[in-house]
Amino acid sequence: MSILAGNQVLEACILFLRKRKVYSLTNNGKKEAKELSNTTEKIIEEINKNIRLFSKLYVHEKVDYNESLLMAFEDLKKGKMPFGKLTKEAMELKKVLINIYMGGKHINKEAKIRSILKRAILDLNRI
Numbered sequence: 001m002s003i004l005a006g007n008q009v010l011e012a013c014i015l016f017l018r019k020r021k022v023y024s025l026t027n028n029g030k031k032e033a034k035e036l037s038n039t040t041e042k043i044i045e046e047i048n049k050n051i052r053l054f055s056k057l058y059v060h061e062k063v064d065y066n067e068s069l070l071m072a073f074e075d076l077k078k079g080k081m082p083f084g085k086l087t088k089e090a091m092e093l094k095k096v097l098i099n100i101y102m103g104g105k106h107i108n109k110e111a112k113i114r115s116i117l118k119r120a121i122l123d124l125n126r127i
Contacts, residue, residue, distance in 0.1 A: 016092050040077075041077055044073045044076055047063075047073055048073055051069050051070060078110075
């Protein structure tokens, strides 16, 4: 599910047309949408602070991974998905890797998984 900025949520709700009827948020709904937007921004800011802290404490070499995470969260704050049209596939890859690990499927199959990932990395680096 994509995160939309508060104004975009309001616009989407107000402009949503169904069977030629215009639906709009109540005052209470507008208040809740604004609170949700503010809460989302606060959560993203806390994540940004934790990433910066983590990189200062634990990263001993120059790694741009943390900067890319910060950029991704900045995009989220603006209501844009970090990978654009590729977000679904990027999230699916993460989900598959986590499921392999959580299900113990990685045990005794590290070589095969490593081979698949190395091939994918090589192909992506060629772009």
